[in-house]
Amino acid sequence: MASLAAFSRLIGTGWALMRADALLPREIDAHLPASARFAAAILRLPAGGAARKGRPGERLARVLEAQGPVAIKLGQFLATRADIFGSQFVEDLAHLRDSLTPFPTTVARAEVERSLGRPLDSLFLSFGEAVAAASLAQAHEAVLLDGRKVAVKVLRPGVELRAARDSDALRLAARWAHALVPAARRLEPRAFVEIVIRALELELDLRFEAAGADELREVMARDAFMAAPAIVWDGVAKRVLTQEWAGGRPLSSPTALDDPAFNRRELADNLIRAFLSQALDHGVFHADLHEGNLFVAAPAGLTAIDFGIVGRIGPMERRFLAEILYGFLTRDYARVADIHFEAGYVPAHQDRGAFAQALRAVGEPVFGRSASQVSMGRLLAQLFEITALFDMHLRPELVLLQKTMVTVEGVARGIDPEHDLWAAADPVVRRWIARELSPAARVRELAAEVHRAARAIVKLAETPPVTTTVVSVEESPSKLLWFAIGAAVSGVALLLAVVLA
Numbered sequence: 001m002a003s004l005a006a007f008s009r010l011i012g013t014g015w016a017l018m019r020a021d022a023l024l025p026r027e028i029d030a031h032l033p034a035s036a037r038f039a040a041a042i043l044r045l046p047a048g049g050a051a052r053k054g055r056p057g058e059r060l061a062r063v064l065e066a067q068g069p070v071a072i073k074l075g076q077f078l079a080t081r082a083d084i085f086g087s088q089f090v091e092d093l094a095h096l097r098d099s100l101t102p103f104p105t106t107v108a109r110a111e112v113e114r115s116l117g118r119p120l121d122s123l124f125l126s127f128g129e130a131v132a133a134a135s136l137a138q139a140h141e142a143v144l145l146d147g148r149k150v151a152v153k154v155l156r157p158g159v160e161l162r163a164a165r166d167s168d169a170l171r172l173a174a175r176w177a178h179a180l181v182p183a184a185r186r187l188e189p190r191a192f193v194e195i196v197i198r199a200l201e202l203e204l205d206l207r208f209e210a211a212g213a214d215e216l217r218e219v220m221a222r223d224a225f226m227a228a229p230a231i232v233w234d235g236v237a238k239r240v241l242t243q244e245w246a247g248g249r250p251l252s253s254p255t256a257l258d259d260p261a262f263n264r265r266e267l268a269d270n271l272i273r274a275f276l277s278q279a280l281d282h283g284v285f286h287a288d289l290h291e292g293n294l295f296v297a298a299p300a301g302l303t304a305i306d307f308g309i310v311g312r313i314g315p316m317e318r319r320f321l322a323e324i325l326y327g328f329l330t331r332d333y334a335r336v337a338d339i340h341f342e343a344g345y346v347p348a349h350q351d352r353g354a355f356a357q358a359l360r361a362v363g364e365p366v367f368g369r370s371a372s373q374v375s376m377g378r379l380l381a382q383l384f385e386i387t388a389l390f391d392m393h394l395r396p397e398l399v400l401l402q403k404t405m406v407t408v409e410g411v412a413r414g415i416d417p418e419h420d421l422w423a424a425a426d427p428v429v430r431r432w433i434a435r436e437l438s439p440a441a442r443v444r445e446l447a448a449e450v451h452r453a454a455r456a457i458v459k460l461a462e463t464p465p466v467t468t469t470v471v472s473v474e475e476s477p478s479k480l481l482w483f484a485i486g487a488a489v490s491g492v493a494l495l496l497a498v499v500l501a
Contacts, residue, residue, distance in 0.1 A: 006168040013071070013169070016063045021047040025056040057085075057092025065096065069159060070166040070200065072096050072135035077403070080290050080410035084377040097252050097292025102130035102138045108154045115237035123235055123242075127152065132250075134292065136163075136203055136308070141245070149245040150232055151305070153206060160204055167197045186388065191396040199287075199400065203308035206241040213243065213307035219282045226274035226302045246305050248297035257415065261298035265419065268412040270302050272424035275408045279313060279401060280322050280432045287311035287400045289408050311400035316343075321401070322432045329426055331367065333359045350390045358386045370418040376409070 017023045024032070024040035032040060052059065064071040078085060079093040109127060113120050120127055128141040131151070136159050140152045174193040177184045202208050210231045217228040235242025249256045257264060271289070278285035286293075287309040295303040313321070320343045327336035337356035340346045346355055362382060366374045386392075412419050 003168075003172060005165065006172040009165060009169040010173055013063075013067050015046065016051075016066065017060075018043055018046045019048070020051040020059040020063050022056065022060040022063050025059070027056050055088065055092055057089035061093050061096060064093075065100065068162045068166055069135040070163070070170065070196070072100070076135075076290050076292065077407060080407045080414070081376065083371070083375070083410065083413055084380075091254075094252065094291075096135075097290055098132040098134050098250070099252075100133045100135065100138075102133035103156055105129050105140065107157060108138070108140060108152075111154050111157075112152060112235075112240050115240040116235065117237075124152075132292070134306075137206075142242075144232065144235075148232075150235070150242050151229075151245055152235065153209075153241040153243070153306075155204065155206065155239040163200050163204060167200065170197060183388075186391065186393050188394040188396060192394055192399060195396050195399045199309050202310075205238050206308075207236060207238055209306075209308045210236045210241050210243075212310035213241075215284060216278065216286055216304075216307060216310065219278055219284060220274065220304075222281075223274070223277050225270045225277060226304055228304050228307070243305070246295045246303045248295035248301060248303055251291040251294040251296050251411075251415075256296055259298055262296070263299040264416040266300035267296060267302065268416040268419040269424040270300055271408060271412050271415065272421060273428050274302065274304075275404065276325075276425055276428040279311070280318055280428065283313050283315070283318055285311045285401070285404060287404045289404060289411065291411055291414070294411070309400065311404060313397070313401055317397065317401075318432075319436065320345075322429055322436070325425055325429045326433050328359075328363050328367070329422060329429060331363060333357075333363060345395065346390050346392055355390055358389070362386065367422060368420070370420055371413040372417045376413075380406075 021044050023043050024036070026040075026044065029037055029040065051062075054062075061075060064075040075093045075096040079090050079097060082090040105128075108130070109120055112127070116123070123145065125143040125145055125147070130138045131141050132139045137153050137155045140154065142150050142152045144150055170193045171190075174189040177189040210233070213228055214231050217230065220226045220228055229244040229246050232242040232244065251257075257267075271294075275285055275289065286304050286307060288306060289304065293304060293306040295305065297303070320339055323339045324336050327333065327339065333356045334353075336359050337346075337352050340355065341348065341350075341352055362379070366379060409421060412421065412424070
């Protein structure tokens, strides 16, 4: 039954896109090869009526909004790439970020009381209308009893059911892609879809979002690149989240950066550095950094909200990322290739030298150039061709990281069209390399290994033999010797770690 419903949903979505001429719209015919024009003409046969009115972005936005949470999130992602799709197209999608139709405030107030299990006036002096509405929830301006201004996030009624239906449809689409399109198997569609679905499930429990926001606020406080409002834990439940009010202007506003007091270059740099420092230094990052989730304050202040999607990468992935970025910064393409093979990103049977050559073809044309001088569409197409040429498969553990990198780079371009991504990344990457891969760091790592080995020796000495024989007095000096060796080695290791820290 679930498969039948998912099938109907996929067919319905495809039909809606065709009716609106939003798959391969007529406006791009001149840019399509002859073979694609014929396919596009077939896809447009059902198009007509009111659904076909408006610009391509307007038509696509209407369809995505009607299809529900997952489709809207796709629109939010597309809306970060004006350099690829054009400024008008992105502008037509922009309202999907935080300006959807809100549900009634009376419903929101009732949900807050039900979820928190207390009257509204026991926590809030006032509770206003919705100030932003997105795919899963909307935010209301409110004031706490102690006078603090806060934003109260409330999930949309019935959104869990719509998300479950979207998830079933995504799984079916992934199975079809894997079975019917051999070339798509390299992209691991089933694994990719499971990552998307898991992120969506976590977004639907605002207690998880509150915990992620609190953790990332602590992480952000260690650098000055970005900030996050504090969580009001008394106002948190599964379907409700209360957070202190974010200062500044919403970056999603068309006039957000009109004030000449803004330093656009520094603001774009801070965005890139905030993301990289979160990912590299702490292994946890805000994975939904589009304009609708960012507030700006002159000259270069950034505040992030909406922590529903939090990405995490392990120590090895962090090292691989840092070394790959450092290799590009120093234009050491052979080392970048080595890291890809070491990480298993490129199959071992591929030619390492040829891959380094391909990386040089990617890096040299863009290194040191401003965003306005680099066609991201062409670059992404080239990267996709290289991954196909060297049989590189999608890495599920890196999906959120890669998606966030593309989003952040697009937002930085929007802030400063002359932005230099490599110059922005340089200090954060070099800081990580100096801290984690310096000789002192190697010795600290060795000391930690020795300390762990010493603890294992002590534990081994403490473990009783698997016999019923009583240990004789003559054996106790041997046991004491094991303890002494373990303690000495441990002490030396600790001393080394302290001196080199």
